[in-house]
Amino acid sequence: MFVLPAPSDIAEAFFQVESQRWAGHLWATVSIALQGFLLSIAISIPMAMMMVRSRFLARTLYPLLIIIQSTPVVAIAPLLIVILGTGEAPRLVITCLITFFPLVVSATTGMLATPPEMIELSRSLKAPVHKEIWQIRLPYATPYIFSGLKVAITLSIIGAVVAEFVAAEQGLGYFVQFSTSYFKIPQAFAALFFLAAVSLILFKLIQWIQKIGFAWSLTKTEL
Amino acid sequence: MRHCVEFSGISHSYEKDNGEKVLALNNVNFTIEQHEFVAVVGPSGCGKSTLLRLLSGLITPSQGTVRIYDQQVDGPREDVGIVFQKPVLLPWLNVIDNVLFPVKHKYGRITQSHREQAMALLTMTGLEAFAHHRPDELSGGMQQRVGITRALLLDPDILIMDEPFSALDALTREQMGFDLLVLWREKPKTVLFITHSISEAVLQADRVLVMSERPGTLVDNITIDLPRPRSLDTLQHPEFGYYTRVLRDYIYQTDRVAA
Ligand SMILES: Nc1ncnc2c1ncn2[C@@H]1O[C@H](COP(=O)(O)OP(=O)(O)OP(=O)(O)O)[C@@H](O)[C@H]1O
Ligand SMILES: [Mg+2]
Numbered sequence: 001m002f003v004l005p006a007p008s009d010i011a012e013a014f015f016q017v018e019s020q021r022w023a024g025h026l027w028a029t030v031s032i033a034l035q036g037f038l039l040s041i042a043i044s045i046p047m048a049m050m051m052v053r054s055r056f057l058a059r060t061l062y063p064l065l066i067i068i069q070s071t072p073v074v075a076i077a078p079l080l081i082v083i084l085g086t087g088e089a090p091r092l093v094i095t096c097l098i099t100f101f102p103l104v105v106s107a108t109t110g111m112l113a114t115p116p117e118m119i120e121l122s123r124s125l126k127a128p129v130h131k132e133i134w135q136i137r138l139p140y141a142t143p144y145i146f147s148g149l150k151v152a153i154t155l156s157i158i159g160a161v162v163a164e165f166v167a168a169e170q171g172l173g174y175f176v177q178f179s180t181s182y183f184k185i186p187q188a189f190a191a192l193f194f195l196a197a198v199s200l201i202l203f204k205l206i207q208w209i210q211k212i213g214f215a216w217s218l219t220k221t222e223l
Numbered sequence: 224m225r226h227c228v229e230f231s232g233i234s235h236s237y238e239k240d241n242g243e244k245v246l247a248l249n250n251v252n253f254t255i256e257q258h259e260f261v262a263v264v265g266p267s268g269c270g271k272s273t274l275l276r277l278l279s280g281l282i283t284p285s286q287g288t289v290r291i292y293d294q295q296v297d298g299p300r301e302d303v304g305i306v307f308q309k310p311v312l313l314p315w316l317n318v319i320d321n322v323l324f325p326v327k328h329k330y331g332r333i334t335q336s337h338r339e340q341a342m343a344l345l346t347m348t349g350l351e352a353f354a355h356h357r358p359d360e361l362s363g364g365m366q367q368r369v370g371i372t373r374a375l376l377l378d379p380d381i382l383i384m385d386e387p388f389s390a391l392d393a394l395t396r397e398q399m400g401f402d403l404l405v406l407w408r409e410k411p412k413t414v415l416f417i418t419h420s421i422s423e424a425v426l427q428a429d430r431v432l433v434m435s436e437r438p439g440t441l442v443d444n445i446t447i448d449l450p451r452p453r454s455l456d457t458l459q460h461p462e463f464g465y466y467t468r469v470l471r472d473y474i475y476q477t478d479r480v481a482a
Contacts, residue, residue, distance in 0.1 A: 117309060118313070120305075120307070121305070121307075121311055123299060124279055124280075124281060124303075125299065125325050127329060135327070135328055140315075
């Protein structure tokens with residue numbers, strides 16, 4: 001038996017829930033997603049820079065990252081709650097875990113794709129390695145990093161929702177689970193539409209930031 | 224006698240990733256005098272770019288010594304400017320910031336006098352109207368002009384150019400060649416100009432070094448006794464045909480020996 005609500009039921013459910021409640025759930029999810037996303041950037045970009053700088057670090061960290069990445073976060077989530085408690089901390093960590101791999105990989109790939117002539121230019125000026133990384137490799141990696149950011153921002157919503165499934169009293173993910181368990185299917189669907197919309201808006205936000213601040217990094221087709 | 228550039232007994236081998244060694248240059252000897260314009264021609268893969276890397280101090284030779292004014296080259300020097308085969312402009316900087324990049328990268332900050340100097344150079348290379356454009360808004364020839372302007376910013380005594388015009392169409396290429404000669408007359412420099420075009424070498428240089436197939440070594444050293452300033456008329460000069468023929472013969476000969 002399939003239980004698929006009619007669009008009209010979903011719309012009705014949407015208006016039955018007070019907008020204040022929607023706002024509360026929405027904000028809970030978005031704020032965790034965004035904080036986790038920013039934390040993830042703050043960790044992954046410096047990590048990529050260090051891995052580009054030191055082959056030794058790259059060789060030791062990369063396998064570790066792959067192991068972390070290939071462990072299903074959904075499976076670690078309950079453990080993290082036990083370890084870190086039920087506050088915001090485990091939710092942030094889960095979001096971070098789910099978003100940072102594409103960021104590390106895209107930033108590292110971009111920095112390593114820097115044309116050798118640009119590196120020779122830097123060496124011919126006797127610039128120290130940190131300048132080579134900050135002034136040449138990192139800016140060169142901008143378009144790569146933005147592809148990573150676009151993947152990561154949508155993953156950050158997924159991360160926040162996964163965390164809410166495990167432990168939360170707020171958030172759209174929690175609301176979906178809660179509604180489903182009371183068999184309020186149209187209400188759950190309404191929350192799903194919210195999630196999709198939020199993902200899309202955040203994705204567009206990243207695109208907009210790239211267009212405003214880093215227009216040079218867009219290929220002709222992206223403009 | 225004090226030479227500007229001196230290669231003595233230079234051999235260089237690269238180590239491939241699998242540990243195998245590739246001999247790129249074998250016992251190369253030559254000198255360049257101050258403010259001389261020397262072109263290097265030779266078949267693809269004979270080690271021309273290796274010469275550039277050695278002279279710019281980016282690599283040290285496996286054997287022999289490279290000297291600049293009697294000083295052994297053991298690292299990059301301030302008095303050497305490099306123009307690469309591709310323009311190698313940074314796409315996130317506009318034209319003037321690209322020209323100023325060496326100053327920023329080396330010293331950390333750009334002074335007003337650097338800015339003025341960059342602007343003056345851009346005027347000299349005919350790019351002042353494009354100072355605030357992004358590199359991808361420029362044609363290939365203009366981009367390479369920016370690359371040359373950047374190499375001139377720190378006013379190097381020695382300018383090394385690695386097939387700087389090879390990516391350009393024939394007309395632009397000829398024009399850029401003459402422009403380069405004008406620049407060189409206004410600001411005399413010692414130039415090492417790598418090319419695979421024989422006529423370009425004859426048209427530009429005081430002297431042409433001819434290299435053999437890999438492992439590259441010098442097979443000839445021809446002084447080009449054509450009047451300066453060189454122009455389109457130089458192409459009609461009877462000696463011009465003579466020099467290009469001689470050089471072509473040399474290169475074919477070495478080709479045949481290698482085959
Ligand atoms: N980093 C490297 N590792 C291994 N081999 C190299 C390396 N760089 C150059 N070689 C080899 O050394 C030889 C000389 O290279 P080089 O780039 O100096 O040639 P070239 O004369 O500039 O060639 P082209 O005309 O194609 O630019 C080539 O056969 C090349 O395969
Ligand atoms: Mg070359």
